[in-house]
Amino acid sequence: MNRLYMILLSAIALSCASPEKPITNPDDYSQYLNTSGENEKIKLAEEELTFWSDKFSESPNQYAYLSKMAAANNLLFDITGDIKYLNNARQNLQMAVDKTGESSAPLYRALAKTYITHHQFREANDCLIKADSLGEGHEATQKMLFDVKMELGEYDEAKRLLKSFQSEDDFHYLIRYSKWLDYQGNTEAAVAQLELAKAKAELMKNEGLRLWIYSNLGDFYGHIGKIEKSYEHYLKTLEIDPHYHYALKGIAWINFSHEKNTAEASRILAALEQAHPVPDYLLLRSEIADFNGDIEQKEDLEKTFIQLASNPAYGDMYNAYLVSLMETNPAKALELAHREVINRPTPQSYQLLASAYLLNDQKEKALNVAEKEVLEKTYEPKSLLAVAEIYAANGKTAKVAELKKELMNAAYELGPVVVRRVNQF
Numbered sequence: 001m002n003r004l005y006m007i008l009l010s011a012i013a014l015s016c017a018s019p020e021k022p023i024t025n026p027d028d029y030s031q032y033l034n035t036s037g038e039n040e041k042i043k044l045a046e047e048e049l050t051f052w053s054d055k056f057s058e059s060p061n062q063y064a065y066l067s068k069m070a071a072a073n074n075l076l077f078d079i080t081g082d083i084k085y086l087n088n089a090r091q092n093l094q095m096a097v098d099k100t101g102e103s104s105a106p107l108y109r110a111l112a113k114t115y116i117t118h119h120q121f122r123e124a125n126d127c128l129i130k131a132d133s134l135g136e137g138h139e140a141t142q143k144m145l146f147d148v149k150m151e152l153g154e155y156d157e158a159k160r161l162l163k164s165f166q167s168e169d170d171f172h173y174l175i176r177y178s179k180w181l182d183y184q185g186n187t188e189a190a191v192a193q194l195e196l197a198k199a200k201a202e203l204m205k206n207e208g209l210r211l212w213i214y215s216n217l218g219d220f221y222g223h224i225g226k227i228e229k230s231y232e233h234y235l236k237t238l239e240i241d242p243h244y245h246y247a248l249k250g251i252a253w254i255n256f257s258h259e260k261n262t263a264e265a266s267r268i269l270a271a272l273e274q275a276h277p278v279p280d281y282l283l284l285r286s287e288i289a290d291f292n293g294d295i296e297q298k299e300d301l302e303k304t305f306i307q308l309a310s311n312p313a314y315g316d317m318y319n320a321y322l323v324s325l326m327e328t329n330p331a332k333a334l335e336l337a338h339r340e341v342i343n344r345p346t347p348q349s350y351q352l353l354a355s356a357y358l359l360n361d362q363k364e365k366a367l368n369v370a371e372k373e374v375l376e377k378t379y380e381p382k383s384l385l386a387v388a389e390i391y392a393a394n395g396k397t398a399k400v401a402e403l404k405k406e407l408m409n410a411a412y413e414l415g416p417v418v419v420r421r422v423n424q425f
Contacts, residue, residue: 022259023231029238029251033271038243042079048072063107066096070110077117079243081278083313090114105136112144119317121151121344139165143172150179153345171200171209175216182220185379191220211240218250223413227258245276252284257415262288279308283321290417316343323352330360347378355386363393381410385418392425400425 049072056065073089076082093111100107108131115124125148132141142165149158162180167173178193194217201209218233231254237247248268256265266288273281286301302325309318319340326333337356340349350373357366370387378384388403407414407422414422 022261023228024251024254024259024261024264026264028235029248029268032238032242032248033268035243035271035275038079038275041243042076045072045075045079049076061099063096063099066092066099067107067110070096070114074114079276081245081276083311086114086117087313090118102130103134105131105134105141108134109137109141109144112148116144116148116151118315119319119343120315121148124148125152143176146176147179150183151344151346153347153349155183168196169200171197171204174200175213183378187220187224187379191217191224194220207240211237211244214240215244215247215250218247222250222254225409225412227254227412230254243275245272248272249281249284253415256284256288256291257412260291260416262292279305279314279318282308287415287417316340319343320348320352323356326356327359330356333359347374348380348383350374351378351383351386354390358390358393363390366390367394381407381413382418385414385422388422388425 049069052065052068052072056062056069059065070089070092073085073092077085077089090111093107093114097104097107097111102108108127112124112127112131115121115127125145128141128145128148132138132145142161146158146161146165149155149161159180162173162176165173166177174193174197178190178197181187181190181193194213198210198213198217201213214233214237218230218237220230221227221233222230231251234247234250234254237244249272252265252268252272255261255268266285269281269285269288282301282305286298286305289295289297289301306322306325309322316339319336323333323336323340326336334353334356337349337353341353343349350369354366354369354374357363357369367390370390374383374387384403385407388400388407391397391399391403404422404425408419411419
């Protein structure tokens with residue numbers, strides 16, 4: 001069933017019900033906004049990193065120490081959001097690969113994982129092809145290759161890989177099959193596969209898998225308008241890991257987009273910025289300021305985001321966001337969009353390129369890219385919003401009206417600020 005159709009059904013159901021109270025309750029999650037426990041986690045990870053760094057200094061031929069250093073750096077990146085730790089982890093692993101004579105498939109997979117986090121998907125692909133040629137852990141490599149092929153827009157190859165490790169009893173197959181179904185716009189079936197995967201994770205009592213599946217179901221249920229289920233799964237995530245920033249951000253979004261409670265959303269974001277100061281939170285704060293009519297603060301937050309996200313240490317991680325904020329620098333927006341298409345030629349990246357063409361007053365080029373590379377190739381509401389704006393610029397009012405109906409039923413996912421743009425069509 002088409003994703004936007006599912007959103008429509010959910011929106012109708014929600015409109016027929018008048019909830020007497022908000023879905024969220026600060027008593028459910030306020031204890032998770034305390035950062036003291038996280039400081040202890042940082043201290044332990046730093047001690048781990050120092051220990052293995054000292055061991056490596058004493059025995060520089062022991063590549064296993066480099067793997068331990070990389071693991072500590074990755075953990076510190078997860079906790080703090082400081083990009084230097086991710087870059088350090090990649091350097092550790094590259095050195096380990098070199099020291100083993102490029103003969104370790106597990107090291108190549110670990111290196112590929114850091115490239116994926118850094119949105120360097122072509123480099124990740126190269127690492128995984130090398131890992132596959134070495135043979136060890138073939139299926140693990142194939143699963144990661146599927147992930148990368150999806151990010152590179154190589155969908156036929158991704159489909160072939162998915163079939164190669166098909167197993168209804170495998171958690172890792174189920175979550176990837178769900179990703180494939182979501183790409184096709186069949187969100188109802190995608191959620192069903194995630195629920196099957198959840199049952200397996202719970203049966204195995206695997207905390208890492210449960211964290212992953214609960215947080216992703218929090219997202220997916222939000223996408224189809226089932227906000228209560230989304231909230232429940234974010235809380236399940238936090239019960240396992242009280243410092244799981246992504247789940248707290250999801251709850252902040254529910255407060256903002258569904259309940260229009262900007263004060264509570266801002267309170268959550270303030271705690272997140274203290275514990276995990278990454279540029280992402282500035283964008284949501286900017287939306288909140290816009291919604292509240294504080295345009296000066298909105299613009300200040302956007303400028304700060306652009307400054308931070310343009311740090312070369314991030315590489316191309318924030319290109320997609322930067323393109324959308326470059327209204328005063330159309331040439332830079334087009335440059336970044338072209339780079340994103342090279343790095344990650346998916347329908348979403350082509351949507352950025354189409355939007356950048358429109359920003360540069362090249363509306364015919366924008367329309368050509370949108371119709372050829374975006375429409376019917378992605379069901380993401382934000383991509384369809386961009387197409388609607390391109391249609392509007394080209395005077396195709398009937399097409400705009402058609403998309404507007406679909407977009408209004410994705411109001412929760414788009415957020416109240418973006419919905420205002422939709423209403424202006």
